[in-house]
Amino acid sequence: MDIDKISLLDLNIFHPEEEFSIFHRLNFTRTVEGKEWLRMRFQDPFNDLKSIEQTQQILQVILEELPNWPEDITNGTLMVMEKFFSTQLDSIPQDSSWINAYFYKLFHSPDYAIIRFSVQHFGDFIRGIRKISQLFQGKTIPPNLVALLARATYLIDDIHLQNLSDLQKGTELSPKQVLYFGHYIRNRFKNATTELIEIYGKLDGWYGMAAAMQHFQLKFPVFEASEQPFIEARGLYHVLLAKPVDYNLHLDQQHNFLFLTGANMAGKSTFIKSVGAAVYLAHLGMGVPADYLRLSLFEGILSNINLTDNIVKGESYFFNEVQRIKNTILKINDGRKWLVLIDELFKGTNVQDAMKCSSTVIEGLIKINHSLFILSTHLYEIGQGLKVFPNIIFRYFETEVTNEQLTFSYQLKEGISNDRLGYLILKREKVVELLEQIPHQNGLKNG
Secondary structure (H helix, E strand, C coil): CEECHHHHHHCCCCCCCHHHCHHHHCCCCCCHHHHHHHHHHHCCCCCCHHHHHHHHHHHHHHHHHHHHCCCCCCHHHHHHHHHHHHCCCCCCCCCCCHHHHHHHHHHCHHHHHHHHHHHHHHHHHHHHHHHHHHHCCCCCCCHHHHHHHHHHHHHCCCHHHHHHHHCCCCCCCCHHHHHHHHHHHHHHCHHHHHHHHHHHHHHHHHHHHHHHHHHHCCECCEECCCCCCCEEEEEECCCCCCCCCCEEEEECCCCCEEEEEECCCCCHHHHHHHHHHHHHHHCCCCCECCCEEEECCCCEEEEECCCCCECCCCECHHHHHHHHHHHHHHHHCCCCCEEEEEECCCCCCCHHHHHHHHHHHHHHHCCCCCCEEEEECCCCCHHHHHCCCCCEEEEEEEEEEECCEEEEEEEEEECCCCCCCHHHHHHHCCHHHHHHCCCCCCCCCCC
16 A cells, blocks of 8 residues: 555554554554564555555454463573674584583583573573464464465474473573583574574564454454445544543445544544554455545545644645645556545635635545545535535534533534634633733733
């Protein structure tokens, strides 16, 4: 799937402050290697159904086996293994006789302690790999995982490693065993270790995805091969919210443009990000925050949500809005299926200019029937003129006012909002009162 860095930030897939990112929230990996593999996976969603379905299949098996997933391998285990090969040690005797073991322990005690500690961690790692392989035995798994497990099994298929992993976890190794296993690992197992850690990073990444699905009760989406784009969602919500409100949505070729209105804080931006994030996660092959999601494969997501001006380049907010829309049009006019998300178009210019610009852009975009669009705006007036286009649907977020207090239901309603609550919010927050209390200065008086 084609998605640029701006859209990744707009949808909070990643965020400069990591705790506010979807990646961080869904990262249940146990090791740095797993986390980095998962980060790479999040940066490169799939663009074919086969890869998506294979990942779903892998995650489904892991979900079934989550209670049995081994805890032998930790981040510390991998760190100790990697450091073992880079640490300067006195040569370990190939002959692990009792005499050699006794004298090595006596005269090289610091190195001996490192070897013993490291060998114990290697044992934990190999036991963990074996247990993971056993979890998938007899299961229907895709070829890429079959090949990965076969390679891991081949790399640990050695009598030395089998003997080590057959020992119970926590077994106190004799000096002779320390030298026996230490010499083999140090001199014969380095390249295999590097490859096995890489393999485990992938397994840990998949484990993290499955664990996140279980924790947040995410559901697998249903993809359908279709030449035309569509999204059908029930109970869709934003995974970053502690107490989210869910939405229902249905967009297809006949109704491929959603014109969204509502007051500030009513929920427009959250809704747009919820849709984008769910479609994005679906293309990673993992579950989504929805009771049900059926969709076509999309070739890309483009968003226009959190633009800023650029003081260094001398570019205004409005100029960057125009450039983003221009780049969007150039990209999506290629016959591929895109999901285009636009929040509050043309905030950087005056109302009359913004209305004209917005109408022009919308009337151009609706000619593109191979993509889906969700566009929110505070310019409610332009909605009436758009009702002549049959492929536009109109939704709004309702706001109730009682005794100058605002209540947001965060529920999508059919139609166009006419709420104008800016002054009310200004008054409710006592800004108007504070302004009225400012005394006249410099001798200036009314009249």
